[in-house]
Amino acid sequence: MTIKDIAKECGYGVGTVSRALNNHPGISDKARQKIYSVVDKYGFVLNQNAKKLKEHAPRTIAVLVQGAQSILFNSLLEIIQNKLQNLPYNASVFVLNEYDNGTQAACKIYYEQKPAGIIFLGGNPDSGKEEFDAIKVPCVLIANSPEDKDGTQTKNLSSVSTDDETASYFCTEYLIKNGHKKICVIGGELQSSCLSRRRFNGFLRAMNDYDLPFNKESMYIPSMYSLQGGFDAASTLIKKCPDASAVFTMSDVMAMGACRSFADMGISIPKDISITGFDGLSVASYSCPRITTIRQDCTSLANEGLSSLLNSIEHGRKPSHKFVPFQFIEGESVKSLK
């Protein structure tokens, strides 16, 4: 069943049917009614492949999700898909492996699908700079920001994220104000992850501001952003720095993994050691103990990211780099030493 069949049955031409179905102006009510009646009768839907092939303005937004295990990205994805339903765009979702090259994948998608724009959830799309240059449509990075915000390499890349450095500062200061002095970090690999670097910078700035010592050798435990990563890191931490009173952790899943590991070692939270997370996942607020953490505002992140992208697509706006406010969630995983 094609638009031709519909046209024949209506007694109109295919052009008129196309215009009716796309809500274009300049169609008589009579035609519109007749056409819709037979379209409804058959439940006819336009073939998207033909539509996209023909359309001048592409109407697909590609969403690249890197790290399907991340609960945070799923919330974002759900919100984005919802918003898009009320807009003349549809989403095309791609789930990448942790170790895939996101920029390369984006290039392939760019050529194959000709999307109107690309949303990156996670990943570091500016890493392969030359490759990124090939992508000529607006892009937005959500929940992370590019290394080099005014770099010429990323002329078409916007970003919306939490101010990771400030949030980390805030969280660290909270630990310090609760009397903690010897604070370790469980975080990502600093060389490869600018997100981890920003969070570490915020942490370190707070430590410095309060004149607290930090020895990276023994007090920074690199970890995967996963439960198992946090689990393993916690036991390393106890070996390297047995007298730590608190741990600043760069994600809730790391924190939850670490909590489990501490429990196995007979170390009680927050009695024996305090811990903070990052992200504000719902599962972290149901865990025992509830994790004290920074909640990233998924709704704002998704909304701002999308509108920045649409502004670029529809009005040719320059890329912007925005922060959305975070929320500090006081759980039960930090003990006051005062």
Add this chain to the structure above:
Amino acid sequence: MTIKDIAKECGYGVGTVSRALNNHPGISDKARQKIYSVVDKYGFVLNQNAKKLKEHAPRTIAVLVQGAQSILFNSLLEIIQNKLQNLPYNASVFVLNEYDNGTQAACKIYYEQKPAGIIFLGGNPDSGKEEFDAIKVPCVLIANSPEDKDGTQTKNLSSVSTDDETASYFCTEYLIKNGHKKICVIGGELQSSCLSRRRFNGFLRAMNDYDLPFNKESMYIPSMYSLQGGFDAASTLIKKCPDASAVFTMSDVMAMGACRSFADMGISIPKDISITGFDGLSVASYSCPRITTIRQDCTSLANEGLSSLLNSIEHGRKPSHKFVPFQFIEGESVKSLK
């Protein structure tokens, strides 16, 4: 840049370029080499919209995910996308809301995208039977099974799932063998969810086999499949059935929500009450206490589901309904009363 440009630069016709790019036989090595050299030079990729429009055999598999918050589905999705990378198909993912009508969404996708087949992760695609009839391509339901397996309504629907009834029986029997007699249930709405009915049937059969009483009024607590659902259900449970010694819970997230609620009420697990989950999420094995649960085998579920779908697509095989083995995970959430 189109296939025409490539053809011109190569000095071949578009047909030859198309055949080279699609690895069709009957092409000289010379032509193939020449074509690939200029394709690589420009990083040219075929326009998928035109390709799909033209192709006889569609090469897209639509994946409908219902309930993006479910960690189980994400594992499945990641495995499926991985497998598909080595096959001549690509995945088109759609994330639905919990309350969307999955069958209706599938119909729309069927008409719009003309996929080769459809994978349902969760949902009850046989629920709107007449609508489902409109879908003429092979479908597979993963991690659930249709109500009526040999129904004429679902001639093109396969399924791969855990034997929910047997698994629930097993889990319940484990509680009973540990001396539990008064066992409550936190589960889904039985009217609307055949999955919940199957799990409940397994539970009830075990209770009957061991001559244990069960009063559905006071001992079955209906709940959403979510953390908050389990959290709320636990406090209802304590009011309705304060002397329960164990709770059979229909999902790990429900169990984790319930655990948190029990902790808030000062009820200790497993000392005061025992609990079991379902799914075997990694997060449940890192929680405190570790949840005793049924682990669904995501890898087998995804692999079997995909191969059943491909068998139908490529060899016209009849739909099949398979179970994959589950694993019982002994955690720390059940106390032996013996």
Add this chain to the structure above:
DNA sequence: CTGAAAGCGCTTACAG
């Protein structure tokens, strides 16, 4: 307001 026609970028019999 409507129709006839060109053309989007491919694939695939058909003929050579």
Add this chain to the structure above:
DNA sequence: CTGAAAGCGCTTACAG
């Protein structure tokens, strides 16, 4: 082994 051509199902100037 290769090319010329038809056609997939749409949209959109163009003409009326």
